[in-house]
Amino acid sequence: MKKITLSAIALSAIFTISTLTSCGGGESHEAKNETSTEVATETATEKVEVAEVEVDLPGKETFKTSGCVACHEPNRKVVGPALKDISAAYLDNREGLTAFLKGEGEAIVDPAQAAVMAPQIEITKVMEDADRDLIIDYILSIK
Numbered sequence: 001m002k003k004i005t006l007s008a009i010a011l012s013a014i015f016t017i018s019t020l021t022s023c024g025g026g027e028s029h030e031a032k033n034e035t036s037t038e039v040a041t042e043t044a045t046e047k048v049e050v051a052e053v054e055v056d057l058p059g060k061e062t063f064k065t066s067g068c069v070a071c072h073e074p075n076r077k078v079v080g081p082a083l084k085d086i087s088a089a090y091l092d093n094r095e096g097l098t099a100f101l102k103g104e105g106e107a108i109v110d111p112a113q114a115a116v117m118a119p120q121i122e123i124t125k126v127m128e129d130a131d132r133d134l135i136i137d138y139i140l141s142i143k
Ligand code: HEC
Pocket: 063, 066, 067, 068, 069, 070, 071, 072, 079, 080, 081, 086, 097, 100, 101, 106, 107, 108, 109, 110, 111, 112, 113, 114, 115, 116, 117, 120, 123, 124, 135
């Protein structure tokens, strides 16, 4: 999943750069494309490293005050799935997690238990976007 997304970033970067690069002709055009691939790969690697150092974010408190801790713990399934399993399921898919918490998505982690989570979505869907974003940052920071 991560690899597919990174390649997609690399490919779109190459596409943009080669679109911007005028086709001067044969050999020099080929050389420019190779350079673009290297630059795009480096950028993608940096993004992954930044994501991995995020720990103990302010959303931890929002997660607690919103009542989520009654059923979710970082590393262990309680009533709901462990946050690390939710984070893994939504790796590189922040949009999907946002949609779920806004009541616009489907359960992908433990669909058989979706009815237990459903009332909680009533809370997260009416929250300020900024608060929901803090919770999402927190969940995705758990590895
Ligand atoms: C009463 C227990 C309970 C509470 C409280 C609760 N959850 Fe859940 N949650 C569950 C269960 C059970 C699941 C598994 C069903 C599912 O995957 O949707 C789940 C799943 C999830 C998922 C994974 C969704 C998916 O795609 O499958 C997220 C994200 C989540 N909860 C976030 C939250 C947040 C944020 C709160 C606090 C506002 C919260 N939960 C409060 C029980 C709870």
